[in-house]
Amino acid sequence: MEQDVLLDIAHVGKSFPGVVALSDVSIKIRRGEIHGLCGENGAGKSTLMKILCGVYPWGSYEGSINYHGRELKLGTSSIRQAIEEGIAIVYQELTLIPKMTVAENIYLGKEPRNGPSIDWNRLYSQTEDLLASYKLAISPHAIIEKLGVGQMQMTEIAKALSEKADVLILDEPTSALSEAEVSQLMDILALLKSHGMTCIYITHKLEEFFRITDSVTVLRDGRVVTTRPTSEMTMEGLVSLMVGREMKERFPKGERKPGEVFFKVQGLCATDPLNPSKELVKGVDFDLRKGEILGIAGLMGSGRTELVTTIFGELGSVTAGCIELDGKEVTISSAREAMKLGISLVPEDRKRQGLVLMQTILQNISLPNLDRFSSFMRIDKHAELSEALKFATSLSIKTPSVHVAAESLSGGNQQKVVISKWLMSEPRILILDDPTRGIDVGAKYEIYKLMNKLAEQGFAIIMISSELEEVLGMSDRVMVMWEGKSNGTLGIAEATQEKIMARATGLEIAKG
Numbered sequence: 412m413e414q415d416v417l418l419d420i421a422h423v424g425k426s427f428p429g430v431v432a433l434s435d436v437s438i439k440i441r442r443g444e445i446h447g448l449c450g451e452n453g454a455g456k457s458t459l460m461k462i463l464c465g466v467y468p469w470g471s472y473e474g475s476i477n478y479h480g481r482e483l484k485l486g487t488s489s490i491r492q493a494i495e496e497g498i499a500i501v502y503q504e505l506t507l508i509p510k511m512t513v514a515e516n517i518y519l520g521k522e523p524r525n526g527p528s529i530d531w532n533r534l535y536s537q538t539e540d541l542l543a544s545y546k547l548a549i550s551p552h553a554i555i556e557k558l559g560v561g562q563m564q565m566t567e568i569a570k571a572l573s574e575k576a577d578v579l580i581l582d583e584p585t586s587a588l589s590e591a592e593v594s595q596l597m598d599i600l601a602l603l604k605s606h607g608m609t610c611i612y613i614t615h616k617l618e619e620f621f622r623i624t625d626s627v628t629v630l631r632d633g634r635v636v637t638t639r640p641t642s643e644m645t646m647e648g649l650v651s652l653m654v655g656r657e658m659k660e661r662f663p664k665g666e667r668k669p670g671e672v673f674f675k676v677q678g679l680c681a682t683d684p685l686n687p688s689k690e691l692v693k694g695v696d697f698d699l700r701k702g703e704i705l706g707i708a709g710l711m712g713s714g715r716t717e718l719v720t721t722i723f724g725e726l727g728s729v730t731a732g733c734i735e736l737d738g739k740e741v742t743i744s745s746a747r748e749a750m751k752l753g754i755s756l757v758p759e760d761r762k763r764q765g766l767v768l769m770q771t772i773l774q775n776i777s778l779p780n781l782d783r784f785s786s787f788m789r790i791d792k793h794a795e796l797s798e799a800l801k802f803a804t805s806l807s808i809k810t811p812s813v814h815v816a817a818e819s820l821s822g823g824n825q826q827k828v829v830i831s832k833w834l835m836s837e838p839r840i841l842i843l844d845d846p847t848r849g850i851d852v853g854a855k856y857e858i859y860k861l862m863n864k865l866a867e868q869g870f871a872i873i874m875i876s877s878e879l880e881e882v883l884g885m886s887d888r889v890m891v892m893w894e895g896k897s898n899g900t901l902g903i904a905e906a907t908q909e910k911i912m913a914r915a916t917g918l919e920i921a922k923g
Contacts, residue, residue: 512553
């Protein structure tokens with residue numbers, strides 16, 4: 412084996428009943444490199460990482476994995492054994508305990524001890540040193556549930572770093588991070604690389620591969636398509652390798668023809684109903700046309716999600732300003748009232764807020780619409796099934812049946828289920844909060860085409876996105892949020908990333 416190869420994955424295969432997840436996968440990962448792993452949902456990335464981390468122990472898969480020049484054989488206590496071997500992973504889904512402090516989470520199960528008791532002073536001093544060494548501005552004493560999502564993600568990364576790992580696997584580490592936090596993570600990875608640590612980096616944000624990785628392996632349908640130095644690849648070439656076909660454009664151009672303004676938000680202010688002194692929305696103005704896609708841009712914490720959930724009647728208590736629909740002022744104090752007015756919201760976190768994962772696709776699609784199928788305290792099962800099948804078919808949800816659990820679907824197909832249930836409610840306004848977060852490039856393209864189709868049919872769409880390229884690629888106009896306020900709306904012809912960021916950071920203040 413080459414001297415600099417730390418992980419030699421050779422001819423690995425893994426099958427489940429009726430599904431081949433991995434087939435003859437061979438990858439060499441060098442010591443001290445940042446190795447990107449990409450592919451659509453279902454390509455086999457997660458299965459391979461679970462083998463490396465001991466979720467699937469030695470003997471449950473074909474092939475071999477050589478690590479530090481010897482075969483890695485993780486047994487029955489394989490997850491703990493993988494950590495002891497120096498392989499740590501940061502999962503996309505957070506695994507922190509909300510009621511515990513940062514320090515308690517980082518050293519959970521490996522607390523420093525003074526005899527039989529935990530040495531609390533050493534626990535917190537070690538945590539402080541660890542956070543300081545990677546310039547993570549988080550208090551060791553902070554309670555997890557009181558942190559922002561970005562700080563929680565950084566705590567997860569610190570927890571993995573506390574293991575003194577040789578290999579750090581990062582699965583979608585930036586899905587909930589602001590641009591500033593992404594830059595901080597890139598600096599941390601560069602520091603780890605300089606210290607000789609090997610990183611395996613998984614993300615659906617393809618530009619990040621070109622920003623940080625040394626080489627990239629592409630998986631498709633459980634097989635390795637290629638492993639190449641990142642410097643030899645292009646964004647378009649990477650997309651083609653992932654999906655197995657040429658995609659001429661990342662953002663399909665629709666034939667939208669926006670109509671007249673029918674929805675207005677003027678001077679809207681709102682507070683947290685549980686804490687009236689906390690302002691969530693501090694003065695927002697925008698209007699919406701039939702058949703358009705209005706993008707909402709802004710940094711994390713700018714109030715984007717707070718704004719749309721207030722409009723949907725699910726978060727803020729309106730203290731000033733008004734909402735007008737068809738020229739008439741309306742009051743929205745619940746999701747049910749919003750639905751009656753023709754407003755639907757696809758939330759930011761589809762798994763926690765958009766789906767009942769253990770229920771079937773059928774049950775999830777029909778859940779907010781049961782009154783359409785019920786009479787005399789009975790549900791017309793035939794009508795419910797017929798309507799759900801119509802949406803599952805029209806949105807191309809990839810599933811053997813609408814009777815399977817939503818948790819069994821890929822991220823892109825789960826998102827289509829959430830959109831389906833709200834389309835069934837026949838909205839006039841469809842609000843999409845980060846609709847492509849955590850889904851692969853092929854599924855993103857399908858969501859984009861669906862958005863174009865809906866807008867062409869006359870739906871008005873409000874889309875929040877943390878990706879400026881997506882905002883610019885899909886919007887007709889862009890409203891920018893800054894510190895809870897709207898900071899102007901730009902027509903797409905004049906909008907650029909620089910202009911949006913200038914307003915999102917308050918460097919440029921909209922006039923009038």
